[in-house]
Amino acid sequence: MGRSLKRWFPVFVLPLSLAFLIAFVIPFLFGIYLSFTRFTTVGDASFVGLSNYVTALTKDENFLRALWFTVKFTVVSVISVNVIAFLFALILTRGIRGTNLFRTVFFMPNLIGGIVLGYIWQLIINGVLLRFGVDITYDATYGFWGLVVLMNWQMIGYMMIIYIAGLQNIPPEMQEVAAIDGAGPLQILRHVTLPLVSSSITICTFLTLTNSFKLFDQNYALTGGAPGRESSMLALDIFDTFYGAVGSEGVGQAKAVLFFLIVAAIALVQLRISRKREVDV
Amino acid sequence: MKTKLFLPLLLFSVLCVFTGCKGNKDEIYYLNFKPEVASVYDEIATAYKKETGVNLRVATAASGTYEQTLKSEIGKTDAPTIFQINGPQGYAAWKDYCADLSDTDIYKHLSDPSLALRTEDGVYGIPYVVEGYGIIYNEEITDKYLALKNRATDISSMEDIKSFATLKAVVEDMTRHKSELGISGVFAATSLKSGEDWRWQTHLANIPIHYELTEDGKGLTTIPDTADFRYANEYKQLFDLYVNNSTVDKKLLGSKEVADSMAEFALGKCAMVQNGNWAYGQISGIDGNVVKADKVKMLPLYTGHDGEERQGICIGTENYLAINSKASPEQQKAAADFLYWLYSSDTGKEFVTNKLQFIAPFDTFEKEDRPKDPLGSEVYRWQEKENVQNLPWTFTVFPGQNFKKDFGAALLQYVQGTKTWSQVVDTFKNRWAEES
Numbered sequence: 084m085g086r087s088l089k090r091w092f093p094v095f096v097l098p099l100s101l102a103f104l105i106a107f108v109i110p111f112l113f114g115i116y117l118s119f120t121r122f123t124t125v126g127d128a129s130f131v132g133l134s135n136y137v138t139a140l141t142k143d144e145n146f147l148r149a150l151w152f153t154v155k156f157t158v159v160s161v162i163s164v165n166v167i168a169f170l171f172a173l174i175l176t177r178g179i180r181g182t183n184l185f186r187t188v189f190f191m192p193n194l195i196g197g198i199v200l201g202y203i204w205q206l207i208i209n210g211v212l213l214r215f216g217v218d219i220t221y222d223a224t225y226g227f228w229g230l231v232v233l234m235n236w237q238m239i240g241y242m243m244i245i246y247i248a249g250l251q252n253i254p255p256e257m258q259e260v261a262a263i264d265g266a267g268p269l270q271i272l273r274h275v276t277l278p279l280v281s282s283s284i285t286i287c288t289f290l291t292l293t294n295s296f297k298l299f300d301q302n303y304a305l306t307g308g309a310p311g312r313e314s315s316m317l318a319l320d321i322f323d324t325f326y327g328a329v330g331s332e333g334v335g336q337a338k339a340v341l342f343f344l345i346v347a348a349i350a351l352v353q354l355r356i357s358r359k360r361e362v363d364v
Numbered sequence: 365m366k367t368k369l370f371l372p373l374l375l376f377s378v379l380c381v382f383t384g385c386k387g388n389k390d391e392i393y394y395l396n397f398k399p400e401v402a403s404v405y406d407e408i409a410t411a412y413k414k415e416t417g418v419n420l421r422v423a424t425a426a427s428g429t430y431e432q433t434l435k436s437e438i439g440k441t442d443a444p445t446i447f448q449i450n451g452p453q454g455y456a457a458w459k460d461y462c463a464d465l466s467d468t469d470i471y472k473h474l475s476d477p478s479l480a481l482r483t484e485d486g487v488y489g490i491p492y493v494v495e496g497y498g499i500i501y502n503e504e505i506t507d508k509y510l511a512l513k514n515r516a517t518d519i520s521s522m523e524d525i526k527s528f529a530t531l532k533a534v535v536e537d538m539t540r541h542k543s544e545l546g547i548s549g550v551f552a553a554t555s556l557k558s559g560e561d562w563r564w565q566t567h568l569a570n571i572p573i574h575y576e577l578t579e580d581g582k583g584l585t586t587i588p589d590t591a592d593f594r595y596a597n598e599y600k601q602l603f604d605l606y607v608n609n610s611t612v613d614k615k616l617l618g619s620k621e622v623a624d625s626m627a628e629f630a631l632g633k634c635a636m637v638q639n640g641n642w643a644y645g646q647i648s649g650i651d652g653n654v655v656k657a658d659k660v661k662m663l664p665l666y667t668g669h670d671g672e673e674r675q676g677i678c679i680g681t682e683n684y685l686a687i688n689s690k691a692s693p694e695q696q697k698a699a700a701d702f703l704y705w706l707y708s709s710d711t712g713k714e715f716v717t718n719k720l721q722f723i724a725p726f727d728t729f730e731k732e733d734r735p736k737d738p739l740g741s742e743v744y745r746w747q748e749k750e751n752v753q754n755l756p757w758t759f760t761v762f763p764g765q766n767f768k769k770d771f772g773a774a775l776l777q778y779v780q781g782t783k784t785w786s787q788v789v790d791t792f793k794n795r796w797a798e799e800s
Binding site: 123124125126127205209213216217218219220221222307308309310311312323324326327328329330331332 | 431432435438439453456457458460556557558559613615616618619763764765766767769770773774776777780782799
């Protein structure tokens with residue numbers, strides 16, 4: 084068994100690793116190289132050392148502002164998406180009537196693309212703001228909360244399904260035993276249910292965290308960064324830098340590399356922390 | 365046996381997928397800038413194939429994405445042979461890819477060779493369409509205004525408007541009479557949504573910057589490192605006039621698009637809109653449009669500059685064709701042949717005049733070959749007026765998209781009341797200095 088596995092190993096692994104190499108590793112390394120160059124097309128680039136990074140972090144105030152906006156957005160939306168999704172999951176595992184209908188309805192926004200959702204919400208939010216004589220471009224705060232609402236609308240259904248799966252895996256006896264021992268509903272939630280769904284929590288926070296950080300379509304469609312660039316998040320800022328001015332492609336590329344490092348660092352830290360809290364049943 | 369073959373076959377198929385098929389070597393690949401005429405180019409390709417047997421492939425970049433499409437397309441093995449650049453700025457970005465066109469037939473037939481994009485070494489871009497913009501107005505509504513008994517101005521026709529002061533008086537008086545005129549505002553919405561603000565951050569800004577650069581003796585061949593925006597107040601005068609006499613409340617302009625403005629004009633909700641002759645299709649194409657073709661006229665953009673009585677509309681181009689210098693000599697030759705065919709053969713000219721509706725700046729076009737749409741005719745009328753100085757498109761030396769985007773955003777914030785005018789001027793100057 085072991086020997087034949089070894090013999091067949093390349094057959095199974097090679098096609099995939101080749102695809103991975105061509106579609107991911109090579110472009111990624113090439114991208115890192117480009118961040119140290121000045122280029123218009125990827126074909127001919129001239130090496131400029133660290134100057135793109137210096138520009139991105141010092142001369143260009145947009146990057147740090149976008150980073151701060153993104154961090155605020157991520158904190159708010161990770162908390163709100165997960166709390167609300169978990170509450171929905173709790174309610175929809177109690178066997179109330181129409182559970183399946185509700186689950187489907189809540190999940191549906193996730194099937195709509197980000198650009199479309201962005202434009203739909205722009206119409207809705209502007210429709211409301213018009214009553215106050217302004218629109219979403221008036222103040223970055225409107226854009227911020229608009230993005231939070233949009234993100235919640237889109238992600239809650241998906242996270243809810245993951246939490247439901249987690250909740251349904253808990254043997255009901257454990258909650259019954261706790262109840263017989265005299266634990267109240269809140270105590271059961273805190274000490275029995277939550278620890279047992281912590282693997283779902285890990286997945287959900289990971290997904291919401293990285294998705295919020297990398298948000299692009301929704302940002303592009305909802306506010307486009309307006310007013311000015313005050314509501315642009317990191318991904319949109321990178322896009323604008325890359326395409327917005329002659330000769331700034333390298334700076335955009337440098338920002339993209341920094342962006343990758345930030346997202347990777349946050350995701351690793353988050354995974355490590357929440358893994359620790361997981362328990363085996 | 366089977367297993368031995370399997371792996372190489374798999375490898376081969378994977379490689380095939382990723383390398384893709386190489387394009388046909390004797391094919392012309394044209395990356396078109398104008399989405400509104402994309403389907404016409406398909407017809408042109410068919411006609412060209414029929415007449416000459418040469419394949420022409422036309423791809424069109426979606427509105428506002430030309431630069432990024434070009435960036436990714438030109439890096440490919442099968443790169444565009446013909447693409448377009450938008451003036452000195454575009455040439456600065458793409459100079460490594462622009463072939464010298466001074467020996468091509470198409471260049472020799474330019475009616476005014478100075479229109480071409482040139483450096484000391486050669487000619488790198490050929491303008492293929494000349495366009496003009498100003499304030500488009502609906503004469504039916506202005507006639508109605510002129511017929512009013514209690515109007516406060518004494519002009520006898522719209523031709524009498526020859527300065528900002530007269531324009532302002534007429535516009536403000538029209539606003540006072542707007543219910544009698546059946547309009548909800550004189551000017552269509554000043555579209556300031558990001559990406560829809562080019563009529564202000566680019567076209568209107570042409571006027572003050574043109575006067576500034578002329579005063580400083582700078583031509584259209586170099587890109588100035590800084591700009592004073594010396595006539596910012598003149599810009600502000602006309603911009604304020606637009607915003608204050610508009611169909612839409614100024615706080616709501618941030619979500620308005622150009623298409624909204626053109627629809628308002630087409631539906632007769634306003635009397636004037638700033639735009640160019642390319643917009644006629646947009647006006648006539650709107651369902652329920654009430655504007656009569658012979659009642660669409662154009663006025664210059666008067667900002668209150670000294671001597672503006674003789675100022676005309678803005679006529680110029682930001683569409684220059686370039687041939688990819690990295691393509692093989694045969695491909696470059698084929699591309700030049702095609703361009704010459706399009707602008708000189710009867711079939712080609714027919715397409716240019718009637719389908720593309722371009723005002724083509726080549727001496728192969730006679731008077732009867734001119735496009736007959738009302739705004740195109742207006743551009744000719746202004747071009748032929750005596751004692752009138754039409755302004756060139758100086759905005760082709762403006763810095764890149766980031767500058768325009770930030771200037772447009774500042775204009776919006778000014779309109780919304782969150783920025784003062786002097787902050788807008790600062791944004792203009794600082795961003796210009798940073799981007800160029």
